[in-house]
Each structure stands twice: as structure tokens, then as C-alpha cells.
Amino acid sequence: xxxxxxxxxxxxxxxxxxxxxxxxxxxxxxxxxxxxxxxxxxxxxxxxxxxxxxxxxxxxxxxxxxxxxxxxxxxxxxxxxxxxxxxxxxxxxxxxxxxxxxxxxxxxxxxxxxxxxxxxxxxxxxxxxxxxxxxxxxxxxxxxxxxxxxxxxxxxxxxxxxxxxxxxxxxxxxxxxxxxxxxxxxxxxxxxxxxxxxxxxxxxxxxxxxxxxxxxxxxxxxxxxxxxxxxxxxxxxxxxxxxxxxxxxxxxxxxxxxxxxxxxxxxxxxxxxxxxxxxxxxxxxxxxxxxxxxxxxxxxxxxxxxxxxxxxxxxxxxxxxxxxxxxxxxxxxxxxxxxxxxxxxxxxxxxxxxxxxxxxxxxxxxxxxxxxxxxxxxxxxxxxxxxxxxxxxxxxxxxxxxxxxxxxxxxxxxxxxxxxxxxxxxxxxxxxxxxxxxx
Ligand code: ATP
Ligand code: MG
Numbered sequence: 001x002x003x004x005x006x007x008x009x010x011x012x013x014x015x016x017x018x019x020x021x022x023x024x025x026x027x028x029x030x031x032x033x034x035x036x037x038x039x040x041x042x043x044x045x046x047x048x049x050x051x052x053x054x055x056x057x058x059x060x061x062x063x064x065x066x067x068x069x070x071x072x073x074x075x076x077x078x079x080x081x082x083x084x085x086x087x088x089x090x091x092x093x094x095x096x097x098x099x100x101x102x103x104x105x106x107x108x109x110x111x112x113x114x115x116x117x118x119x120x121x122x123x124x125x126x127x128x129x130x131x132x133x134x135x136x137x138x139x140x141x142x143x144x145x146x147x148x149x150x151x152x153x154x155x156x157x158x159x160x161x162x163x164x165x166x167x168x169x170x171x172x173x174x175x176x177x178x179x180x181x182x183x184x185x186x187x188x189x190x191x192x193x194x195x196x197x198x199x200x201x202x203x204x205x206x207x208x209x210x211x212x213x214x215x216x217x218x219x220x221x222x223x224x225x226x227x228x229x230x231x232x233x234x235x236x237x238x239x240x241x242x243x244x245x246x247x248x249x250x251x252x253x254x255x256x257x258x259x260x261x262x263x264x265x266x267x268x269x270x271x272x273x274x275x276x277x278x279x280x281x282x283x284x285x286x287x288x289x290x291x292x293x294x295x296x297x298x299x300x301x302x303x304x305x306x307x308x309x310x311x312x313x314x315x316x317x318x319x320x321x322x323x324x325x326x327x328x329x330x331x332x333x334x335x336x337x338x339x340x341x342x343x344x345x346x347x348x349x350x351x352x353x354x355x356x357x358x359x360x361x362x363x364x365x366x367x368x369x370x371x372x373x374x375x376x377x378x379x380x381x382x383x384x385x386x387x388x389x390x391x392x393x394x395x396x397x398x399x400x401x402x403x404x405x406x407x408x409x410x411x412x413x414x415x416x417x418x419x420x421x422x423x424x425x426x427x428x429x430x431x432x433x434x435x436x437x438x439x
Pocket of ligand 1: 132134139140142144298300301303325327329
């Protein structure tokens with residue numbers, strides 16, 4: 001049948017030759033495949049263990065939300081909302097967006113599920129993919145993964161901030177992450193920050209001509225973000241700017257001293273970095289960022305801080321809150337750079353069988369072994385023993401169970417340890433016992 005002619009009912013038209021191309025994952029997205037996924041699983045399991053030990057419960061959230069939720073919480077002025085979100089019209093003409101982060105959704109869920117009725121604070125963690133249309137590069141993707149923890153409600157006790165930071169450091173420690181540095185700062189609250197922001201604005205205006213266009217714009221829209229600038233030629237000027245630490249109100253200064261004392265009490269090492277800001281109104285007091293080794297310029301693996309004003313902004317009751325988001329992709333990259341790759345997952349047992357009777361026994365043995373928790377490879381077609389052992393080696397199997405019709409008749413099974421070549425005979429029962437002890 002020639003291409004492009006009409007087809008009978010139910011027949012799909014054949015694509016033209018140039019349309020029969022290979023598909024590729026969308027720019028900025030990628031597949032995570034074995035054995036690397038074993039490392040992802042280990043990281044996520046460790047997060048679950050550590051966070052559970054600190055009294056956090058898991059929350060699972062939708063991957064898309066109303067665009068307004070992000071616009072209102074993250075802010076229209078930010079890069080994330082103004083140009084990086086994947087937004088589309090849903091059927092009923094409401095605009096929805098793939099989530100660029102999880103905090104807004106956690107807050108929405110807290111309000112929607114009436115969690116303010118629960119004993120406070122409510123401690124929640126979640127993980128999964130986030131989406132931002134950024135320029136892809138090492139450690140920066142359009143679909144990336146975050147591990148997120150939030151403490152919602154409760155008091156302003158510095159122990160809450162310090163315990164949250166202790167937890168993320170304990171998590172990184174348990175994973176063996178190297179070159180971990182914690183930066184902290186206090187950015188004041190709605191009483192003292194506005195005065196500082198105004199002072200900063202005035203000082204920045206004086207050097208406006210020497211700043212780049214982004215910073216010039218931010219002097220008016222959000223001067224705190226200027227402190228974030230990475231531009232080489234702006235660094236000297238920024239270093240001259242007034243420090244927020246000198247302009248905190250007494251309550252904020254007291255709270256910050258408390259957080260530092262609590263960190264010391266917990267043996268958490270930190271650096272103070274007065275330029276570490278979160279440039280939005282609802283952020284307050286303690287902010288922090290953690291960097292790790294082997295990541296080049298994308299070296300931030302975790303960002304966090306207090307956001308006491310956000311819940312109200314989203315229509316909820318006044319609720320204190322703090323949290324962090326870990327970039328899981330970067331965390332994994334740094335672990336890999338540090339040589340923390342999981343061992344290739346080999347099989348425990350490869351069953352080398354020949355003959356019909358042996359096959360029936362093999363199927364039974366495989367089922368029993370798997371039920372006992374062993375990873376078993378049972379080839380579906382007969383192959384010569386030599387070939388089977390070669391295959392077992394390639395798969396990284398520890399043992400080969402050799403089953404021919406002779407073994408079935410005698411009831412004595414041969415177990416070969418592949419690394420040493422040793423062979424031993426077992427009955428069906430003693431063989432499982434042996435593996436449970438040594439496997
Ligand atoms: P950055 O300055 O690296 O862009 P950010 O301030 O945008 O980070 P947050 O929104 O605070 O980051 O997110 C917390 C963490 O999520 C970051 O520290 C980083 O590890 C990770 N992250 C953010 N954006 C991406 C991305 N596009 N790809 C991979 N990881 C990301
Ligand atoms: Mg960013």
C-alpha cells in the first residue's frame with residue numbers, strides 16, 4: 001500500500017517516512033534508569049527514616065494547581081512566576097500550572113484540610129518532580145526533583161528553626177554527603193525589614209549607574225534581591241551596602257541569637273552570610289542555604305527559611321511556618337562525584353537449568369526464593385550450563401543454582417559461588433537455610 005492513500009475503516013494512516021523519527025525526551029528532562037535509580041531510592045528512603053525520627057509525616061500533593069496559587073505565594077515579580085512556569089488553560093478556562101515548588105501547595109493543603117485544628121506545629125514532608133522553564137545545564141533541569149519539609153503552626157521558639165536545620169544536616173550526614181556548608185541569616189520581620197529595605201534602596205540609588213540593568217530594576221521592585229547578584233562587577237559595590245544585621249528590631253535580634261545558640265547546642269556548624277536573602281515580603285527571620293561539593297556553580301543543594309506571612313496571604317489564619325527544599329538532582333550529583341554510587345544491583349541467584357523436570361523444580365525454587373526475599377533470575381528457555389554461567393556472571397549474580405535432571409532425581413542441588421568457583425551440594429531444604437544464613 002502506498003503512503004498517504006486513504007485507508008480502510010479502523011486502519012491508522014502510515015506516517016510519512018520523515019515522520020517515523022525517533023522520539024527524544026523534552027529538553028531539560030531526562031530518564032533516570034538503573035543502576036542510578038537505586039541511589040535515588042536510597043536517598044528517598046533515608047529521608048523518610050530521618051524525617052520520621054523527627055516527627056514528620058508524609059504529604060502527597062497534586063502536581064498541578066491553580067496558577068493563582070503560585071502567582072500569589074511566589075510573587076508575580078519573580079523569574080519563576082513571570083517566565084518559568086508551565087501554565088495552560090484547563091477545560092473550564094481556569095489557568096493551571098505545573099508546580100515549580102511545593103511550599104505553596106503544602107500551605108494550601110494545610111488550610112484546605114483544616115490542619116490548624118491538629119496539635120501544632122504540623123510537620124510535613126513531601127517529594128517529587130517540580131517544573132521550571134530554565135536554561136538547562138549541569139544541576140539545572142526543567143523537570144527536577146525536590147525533597148521538601150515544612151513546619152506549620154506552633155510558636156516562634158528558635159528551637160523550631162534549629163531543629164529543622166539539624167534534621168537536614170543529619171540527613172546529609174547519614175548519606176555521607178561531602179563538603180557540606182551551611183549559611184544562615186536573619187532578614188527581620190514586617191516591623192524592621194521595611195525600614196532596612198528603604199535604607200538599602202537609598203544606598204543603591206547612589207550607585208545605580210554602576211549596576212547592571214537587572215539590579216537597576218530591582219532597586220525599585222525588590223532591593224533585597226540585588227544582594228543576591230552574582231555579577232562580578234557588582235560585588236564590590238554590594239559589599240559596601242548596609243547589613244541587615246545592624247538594623248534588626250530587638251525581637252528579631254533576640255530570636256536570631258536564640259537560633260544560633262540552639263544550633264551550637266546541637267553541634268551544627270554554620271556560617272553567617274548577611275547577603276543570604278529571600279526577597280519576598282512574607283519571608284521573615286531565619287533563612288538558610290546549604291551547599292555541597294562537586295557541583296560547580298549550581299552548588300546549592302538546599303534552600304530554606306521562615307515564612308510567617310504566607311498562610312495569611314493564601315487566605316488562612318495567621319500561622320508561623322518554616323521549611324526547606326532540597327534539590328534532589330544536585331544531591332545525587334554530589335553523592336556520585338564523591339564516589340557514593342550504589343553497587344550495581346546483581347542477582348542473588350541465577351538458576352541454570354537443563355531438562356523438563358529440572359525446569360519444573362526451578363520454577364518452584366525461584367518462587368520460594370523470591371518469597372524469601374532473594375533476587376532470582378530464571379531463564380525462560382533452556383541453555384547449556386556453560387552459557388548459563390556466563391550469563392549469570394554478566395548479571396553480577398552471586399550464586400548459580402545448577403539444576404539438571406540428575407540433580408532432580410538425586411534431590412541434591414549444586415550451588416556455585418560465582419566469585420570463587422566453589423561448588424557445594426545441598427538438599428532443597430538445607431539450600432534455602434544456607435542462603436538465608438549467607439545470602
Ligand atoms: P538556584 O539559585 O540554584 O536557582 P533557587 O533559589 O531557585 O536555586 P529554590 O527555589 O530555593 O532554589 O529551590 C531549592 C533547591 O531546589 C535549590 O537549592 C536547588 O538545589 C534546587 N533547584 C532549584 N531549581 C532547580 C532546577 N531548575 N534544577 C535542579 N534543581 C533545582
Ligand atoms: Mg532558581
